[in-house]
Amino acid sequence: MTTRTPLMAGNWKMNLNHLEAIAHVQKLAFALADKDYEAVEVAVLPPFTDLRSVQTLVDGDKLKIKYGAQDISAQDSGAYTGEISGAMLAKLKCTFVAVGHSERRQYHNETDELVNAKVKAAYKHGLTPILCVGEELDVREAGNHVSHTLAQVEGGLKDLPAEQAESVVIAYEPVWAIGTGKVCGAEDAQEVCAGIRAKIAELYTQELADGVRIQYGGSVKSGNVAEIMAQPDIDGALVGGASLDADEFVKIVRFRDQ
Numbered sequence: 001m002t003t004r005t006p007l008m009a010g011n012w013k014m015n016l017n018h019l020e021a022i023a024h025v026q027k028l029a030f031a032l033a034d035k036d037y038e039a040v041e042v043a044v045l046p047p048f049t050d051l052r053s054v055q056t057l058v059d060g061d062k063l064k065i066k067y068g069a070q071d072i073s074a075q076d077s078g079a080y081t082g083e084i085s086g087a088m089l090a091k092l093k094c095t096f097v098a099v100g101h102s103e104r105r106q107y108h109n110e111t112d113e114l115v116n117a118k119v120k121a122a123y124k125h126g127l128t129p130i131l132c133v134g135e136e137l138d139v140r141e142a143g144n145h146v147s148h149t150l151a152q153v154e155g156g157l158k159d160l161p162a163e164q165a166e167s168v169v170i171a172y173e174p175v176w177a178i179g180t181g182k183v184c185g186a187e188d189a190q191e192v193c194a195g196i197r198a199k200i201a202e203l204y205t206q207e208l209a210d211g212v213r214i215q216y217g218g219s220v221k222s223g224n225v226a227e228i229m230a231q232p233d234i235d236g237a238l239v240g241g242a243s244l245d246a247d248e249f250v251k252i253v254r255f256r257d258q
């Protein structure tokens with residue numbers, strides 16, 4: 001049986017300036033240092049303006065916490081005002097980059113085609129994309145949540161070679177559960193995550209799909225993380241609001257203790 005190391009990632013969204021970021025990561029590192037958390041990968045996704053400060057801290061103190069960006073340009077360089085390239089993120093030694101978060105899809109009209117180009121840009125620069133997918137409330141109510149989400153997975157991975165797809169992280173985030181306090185039931189989330197794994201097996205191989213990590217995101221807290229992580233096809237969490245509270249995020253990382 002394939003063992004997948006859980007990935008607990010905090011997506012700070014547009015919160016915490018670079019000074020607050022340093023204090024926050026120091027707090028996380030201190031709180032996590034007193035107990036072995038080797039079996040869980042921990043990452044933070046700060047705003048772009050914090051990344052250099054986080055890199056300096058992580059490098060300087062040799063922290064095990066990984067970090068990444070919340071978005072990436074599909075372009076390599078040039079006249080794209082406001083965009084940040086994969087090369088820039090790689091230079092800051094980012095490990096991860098979130099791609100296609102629902103807030104990017106909703107507020108910046110990101111399509112599956114653009115998301116796919118961003119996934120490819122991430123790999124081009126040695127970054128691991130966290131491909132975010134998930135349905136809106138009306139889609140869930142119409143019973144089309146699985147097909148909708150699988151279409152986003154297929155679109156995001158289009159023409160991606162197996163040697164890249166094998167390391168992709170998929171984050172299933174039902175849009176109606178993001179920041180609302182409404183958690184998708186663990187079994188409902190499992191249903192979709194199992195579907196995602198089956199779709200990846202169909203696109204590639206079962207062996208490849210068995211190694212891909214699938215996160216759940218949407219109002220994850222210390223109080224519900226254990227039940228979510230107990231699902232066989234859920235390998236981590238993409239945590240928004242609760243990741244801004246260092247003590248709460250540490251509890252989420254230590255989901256096995258909850």
Ligand SMILES: O=C[C@H](O)COP(=O)(O)O
Nearest residue numbers: 011178179218219240241
């Ligand atoms: O990327 C994280 C998700 O959007 C979840 O956010 P949330 O934990 O605040 O619901």
